[in-house]
Amino acid sequence: MKSFKLLTIMAASLVASTMTSVAFASAATFSDTGNSYALSEIQTLSNAGILSGYKDGTFRPNHPMTREEFAVVLAKSLKLTPDASASSQFTDVDGWARPYVGALVNDKLTSGISATQFGAQHLISREQLAVFFIRALGEENFARQMSLSPTFSDAKTIDEYAVPYVAIAQKIGLLKGSANSDGSFQLNPAQSADRQAVARLAYEVYANAGSYQSRVDTMAKTLDILNKSNAAMEAEHSFQMNVALHATGNGSPGQIHTQLALEIDYTKQPAIIHAKGNVSISADGNSGANAQGTIPLEVYEVNGTVHILNPFTNTWDKQSADGSLIPLPNFTQHQSEINMLAADLRATKTGDSYVLTGTLDDHEMNALMGGNDAIPQNVPGLHATPSTTNVTIVIDKHTNLLNSMTLELPPEANGSFAITWSNYNNVAPIQVPQDVLHS
Structure with missing residues (x-):
């Protein structure tokens, strides 16, 4: 069943506990976001209590984010129930993040990178963001059913497991990539995602989830018509x-x-x-x-x-x-x-x-x-x-x-x-x- 959890994001402060021993500022205007391509998204999410900056008044848009830091952001944005016991199998998750990683496990949004490792200290990559957000939209089964191929210029470098997620995210306009000189776009799938990239995608799903859902529904409707026509022509x-x-x-x-x-x-x-x-x-x-x-x-x-x-x-x-x-x-x-x-x-x-x-x-x-x-x-x-x-x-x-x-x-x-x-x-x-x- 398709999930609309992201439509429930309203007011939680999502990043306050994503780093141990680091305090954050709650102001919507940060001293270092003026040149960020996600300036508007960062400010909107900060005003809504969804993103916070650091105590020194910065947001650090170009800084990377670890998988456990992202897990906290995602779990809180979806208002999932924290459950430390659900992540007990992972030996690499810090205590402050364990309840939120467990919440993602319970909601079947992650199973880690192995039976005992979540990859908590790994930097979250661009292709992993596509996987997490498509799952959060409740469209994992549809993405795997469609099994489309992305058209990014570096599509061949995308990890095989992530290909259908990246493809559907590109088709519905959630992922756009970076422009090349010849007019094509590249994803840099294995590159670590910085905080502004996370902010942009989080904002898109937070503010426009219904639009993306409508695009998927339209795609599914067309697929049904083509499948029926295929069967009729074959007969x-x-x-x-x-x-x-x-x-x-x-x-x-x-x-x-x-x-x-x-x-x-x-x-x-x-x-x-x-x-x-x-x-x-x-x-x-x-x-x-x-x-x-x-x-x-x-x-x-x-x-x-x-x-x-x-x-x-x-x-x-x-x-x-x-x-x-x-x-x-x-x-x-x-x-x-x-x-x-x-x-x-x-x-x-x-x-x-x-x-x-x-x-x-x-x-x-x-x-x-x-x-x-x-x-x-x-x-x-x-x-x-x-x-x-x-x-x-x-x-x-x-x-x-x-x-x-x-x-x-x-x-x-x-x-x-x-x-x-x-x-x-x-x-x-x-x-x-x-x-x-x-x-």
Whole structure:
């Protein structure tokens, strides 16, 4: 059951006992927080009695925090009942922190780093903060169920156990990381978290827990719709797709305009795809000269082989089917791909449909396309793989079957890619000509 404990934070003074033999100041204005990125959060939490500074009037925002110090802060912020006996198995916890570490143990927010060690004197790391706060929000099970991958530039350095927590914290906006020069963000997951970082995250959950909870609920709703659509599509025996693409990209020496139209029939038993249509290409030269042409397209995919009509020789070429030729969205490959899409698409109800919208990066686009490239690599005038793509998916609310998908291509491609589905379970058996099979 999801917990809303953090919504109960109101007035406890949380840091007064987090260091032995150290006295704290209770003023909301500290002498050393003027340049802190968490100045507002520190002052707000101090005014609410949630954070305190040191006796000398400082807050020391850049100082690290130990795990047992953080345990006291977290336990008091959640108003958990202190229980020293619950942490008796840990031999490294100081007496002043033991009741609060025990409170976290009782609430299943921690089990330590081993059977006998809490890691009390270890500095708490950034990835550990993500774990603790996602657990405090009551979203541990959801984070593990989603098993998402973070997109921080240093994601590969995140400890394996913390990956799903960091990922869900990033997706809901709780973790943002530090900006790199190329526009990406890094987490520095193993780096010790300083007091201002703890203050910022504590404030976000303290003041905006409902907002983060709403984001998780929205994600869960989208996941449910995608899972049902996945099951419905898997149960269908045949359907028809109409594919349309139009785009304008920069070529040499001028702009290249591309239009693609395909009608695709699909049958499951036997598994055959037949696609037929054409691609039209025109170029606007800088000298004023124009060039244009239309190329017919016809493809059969059967028995693990793709047969492609060569429009110049009127013969059939063949290659092994690898799922990259026909843009056939497929949510059935991996649950992890469905989870990934659910994290970035938002569902609303419109009439008899669910409308899912969002922006996907290259990796997510390939998952959406069943492992295919987001845009065919060999279409002139198109950027091979767009950095981000706006997506709209329409699903029938009653049947859970796909109605349409529209991709708003990025500026370098300047166009759209659309698929509509129809004729479910009514596609006539596909007859593959013998000259195709024996090509």
